[in-house]
Each structure stands twice: as C-alpha cells, then as structure tokens.
Amino acid sequence: MAHGDGISRREWLTGAATAAAALAASPVQVLASTPDWRVDLFAPLPAGNGSMLGVPFEKHGTVRMAIVGTGLRGRSVLRELLAIEGVEITAIADIAPEKAQLAVDMITKAGRKAPQVYTNGERDFQRLVQQNDIDFVYTATPWHWHTPVMLAAMKAGKHCGSEVPIALTTDEAWELVETSEKTKRHCLMMENCCYDSSELTVLRMVREGVFGTLLHAEAAYLHDLRKILFENKDEGLWRRFPHMERDTNLYPTHGLGPVAQYLGIHRGDKFEFVVSMSSREAGLTEWREEHEPKDSPKWRETYKAGDMNSSLIKTAKGRTILLQHDVVNPRPYSRLNNLQGTKAIFNDRPPRVYIEGTPGGERWTPLADLKGKYEHPLWTSVGEIARKVGGHGGMDFIMAYRLVQCMREGQAPDFDVYDAAAWSVPYALCEQSIRKGSAPIKFPDFTRGAWKTSAAPQGPATTP
Numbered sequence: 001m002a003h004g005d006g007i008s009r010r011e012w013l014t015g016a017a018t019a020a021a022a023l024a025a026s027p028v029q030v031l032a033s034t035p036d037w038r039v040d041l042f043a044p045l046p047a048g049n050g051s052m053l054g055v056p057f058e059k060h061g062t063v064r065m066a067i068v069g070t071g072l073r074g075r076s077v078l079r080e081l082l083a084i085e086g087v088e089i090t091a092i093a094d095i096a097p098e099k100a101q102l103a104v105d106m107i108t109k110a111g112r113k114a115p116q117v118y119t120n121g122e123r124d125f126q127r128l129v130q131q132n133d134i135d136f137v138y139t140a141t142p143w144h145w146h147t148p149v150m151l152a153a154m155k156a157g158k159h160c161g162s163e164v165p166i167a168l169t170t171d172e173a174w175e176l177v178e179t180s181e182k183t184k185r186h187c188l189m190m191e192n193c194c195y196d197s198s199e200l201t202v203l204r205m206v207r208e209g210v211f212g213t214l215l216h217a218e219a220a221y222l223h224d225l226r227k228i229l230f231e232n233k234d235e236g237l238w239r240r241f242p243h244m245e246r247d248t249n250l251y252p253t254h255g256l257g258p259v260a261q262y263l264g265i266h267r268g269d270k271f272e273f274v275v276s277m278s279s280r281e282a283g284l285t286e287w288r289e290e291h292e293p294k295d296s297p298k299w300r301e302t303y304k305a306g307d308m309n310s311s312l313i314k315t316a317k318g319r320t321i322l323l324q325h326d327v328v329n330p331r332p333y334s335r336l337n338n339l340q341g342t343k344a345i346f347n348d349r350p351p352r353v354y355i356e357g358t359p360g361g362e363r364w365t366p367l368a369d370l371k372g373k374y375e376h377p378l379w380t381s382v383g384e385i386a387r388k389v390g391g392h393g394g395m396d397f398i399m400a401y402r403l404v405q406c407m408r409e410g411q412a413p414d415f416d417v418y419d420a421a422a423w424s425v426p427y428a429l430c431e432q433s434i435r436k437g438s439a440p441i442k443f444p445d446f447t448r449g450a451w452k453t454s455a456a457p458q459g460p461a462t463t464p
C-alpha cells in the first residue's frame, strides 16, 4: 500500500467512488502518447539479443485484463481500469468467493460483460491463465503468490503485472527474468509510486540536468500499519506473517523504484551491493500487549523482523542509497524520497527543492512553485482526471492509464522485468546481510551486462 498526497486507500475507496462510477459508465479516452510520456524520460531502449529490454507490446485494440486477487488492492486497480477506455475485464480469481463477487458487481454495474470467475482454491489461477481472451494478468494477491501467478501467466502466453514486491527470493527473481525472456512476455512490477506527481516532476528535473552530478538518494516505506496488521480481515489475514518469518526489508520497492529511475539504474548504472541492519523488534509486541485480548491466538506469535530496517546500497557509478522500512511504529507516512546532486537537493513531504544560486540563499522552494516548468507531461495531460478518480492522490490512475496506453499503442512498457527483479531483491539480500553481521551482499546483474550499454538519455547528461 502506498500513500499519495495524504489520501489513504480506504478514504479514496469511498471518497472517489462516485467519480469512478461516473467514469466507468463513460470511460476516459486514451490519448495518443508522445515520446516524453515515457516515465523514465529516456529514449526507448533498443530491443534484441533475447533480452526484454525495450521490447514493445504488440498493439491491442482492446486490452483484455484478468485480475487475480480481488481484495482491497485488486478492486482498487479494477476501479481504475474500468475508468479507462478500451479495457475489458475478462476473468477474475480469488480464493474468497465473496471478494470475487464484489469485483463482478463492480464490472456489471459499470455496464460491462461479466467476467469468468475462478474461486476454486489457491491454485485456480492456473485455470484462469489458460483462458484465451486474456492479454494481461494483474496479480494483487498476498506476496507469496506473486511469483507463482506471474510464472503461470507467462507460461500460458500472457503478459503480466504484479503488486509489490514481485519476488521474495533471489531464485524467484531469476526465474521470473528467465521465464519472461524465454516466453517473450512482459513481467512488470506495477510500482504505482513511480507515477506520483512529485516523483515524476523530480525525474524530469534530473533528466534536464537541474541536480548536476547525482550522488545520494533516500528511499523508504515508513507507514504505521499496526492496526491493519492486527485486523481479522483483509491484510490482517496474511501481512503479519512475513514479520514472523524473516528479518529484512519487507517492502523495498515503493521508495526504491522512483529513486532507481532518478539514478538511471539499468540505463547506465546498477545496484552493486547492499549492507543492512535492523533495530530490535518491539512495535508489534507492544501493540499486541495493548490491543489484543489475552485469549487471542496472536499471543502465540513471535516477531522476527526488526522494526526499523536500514540498508545502504552502493551503485556501480559510486552513488549511495539509504533504504529504510518500518511499518510498526507511530509516525506520519513517508517514502523519504530525497535526492542530493552537486547542483541541487530535493526532500519530499513536504516536497521542496534547493537549487544552488537561487536568489535568497539556502532556503527551500516548494516543488509546487517549479511545476509550471518541470511537471511531467503525463500529469499535465491527465492529472486533473487522475486526481478526481485515482487512488493515492491520482498516481494509481496514471499507472493504469499508462499501461493501457502502452499496450494499445504497441510501445515498450515504462519498466521491465529487470527493474522488477532489482527493486524487489533487497527483500532477500538485506536478510543475507543481516545474517552475516551487516556484511556487503552483491546484487545479481539481472540484465547480464546490458545495463552498461542501455543508457540513452535525452537532454543534458546527468549521470557521468
């Protein structure tokens, strides 16, 4: 779960439902895109050599989607997709028939044809992926199902996208990369935070050289989820369990994805190694003491993950990234999202920038003051509608819109299986580092060297 502009998913589900319902009846037209709508603002990578870098989707007049997992997030994604022209939802799966029914109701109430429904257990997605009229399988299940669903989808000839993270082990990440290359199907991690307004504005400023030489970035997922983690429904049914199983960064990608795009990871740079350490655990244990009835089975649980995980990533080009995770202590939401270059610095929440030489000296300028000059074209074009209908302040709508646009126009997606693997693999690597007393752990090179030659920046060079 991610937050944008302080709007929670639950608030949005109710608050924007009316706007979304109106749009579902009369969906948003997908505009013809221009090259500068690419979210990494690089020229498309040259495709070839068996790699999935830069491989365009085939053109789809109508994009036929399936959703596996129609819980809170799956239905939020569904709402976005129903609001976009040229999308059909042809299949859904959920182990809970009542969750599947909620999704069916949304689809039919929008005046669309009812999808095929698969509710026959945890592996019924294997039947779903065999259905012929599916172009893209979107997975919004608990984490441990992301990889199995994606593998099944690709092997059945479907493109696929997953909620975050895409994989929980290095082996899973490699299997996804290799299966994507073998089947020539895209395997995307749908990292909605890459599409948030501040992130895209900063990305454009980076590509236009405002930050000079990039040195350091900070990325995080800092979100008080204690109440949600202990609920007897939705994420409370599964999301506490990873805290019992592994001590690591359990949710690396919301912060890391956008920062990786600023730094041009896989476009001339790569994550080289990580060192990681966790604080002691206390947040979940203390919450349980204060809120759980003494006869609750949750009292038998032991929480292994330290509360605050802090990791440092070094890149091949000598840049550093601080990556943090804490979801079990009181705090306002943050993804950190900070960037330091030789000419400027950006800090998020509130989004603000200091550019060397600005009259008035070393004072922050609100990012909003620079949007006239640097707003990303996607937000300029469809930002207004995104804010009205879109989850997390609009970024979720922009992500869905952009996916549909790429598929309809036959463009390469904004990120690929290599990005998905590299942004997710800290889940595994941080655990290894912690076990070895915070020793440095090398990142696999999922691109097999292509990161060195795939840099094709537009505008002034910012990544020497």
Ligand SMILES: NC(=O)c1ccc[n+]([C@@H]2O[C@H](COP(=O)([O-])OP(=O)(O)OC[C@H]3O[C@@H](n4cnc5c(N)ncnc54)[C@H](O)[C@@H]3O)[C@@H](O)[C@H]2O)c1
Pocket: 001, 002, 003, 009, 068, 069, 070, 071, 072, 073, 074, 093, 094, 095, 096, 099, 121, 122, 123, 124, 125, 140, 141, 142, 143, 145, 163, 164, 165, 190, 192, 233, 234, 235, 236, 237, 392
């Ligand atoms: N990108 C974001 O901003 C964001 C926000 C929220 C959640 N998420 C992610 O989305 C995913 C789902 O989270 P959620 O909040 O919707 O959780 P949820 O518990 O509300 O929904 C998960 C759904 O998956 C179903 N399910 C479980 N196993 C299944 C299987 N094998 N096959 C089919 N369905 C299965 C469950 O019955 C449930 O309906 C997670 O990966 C979560 O981290 C991302």
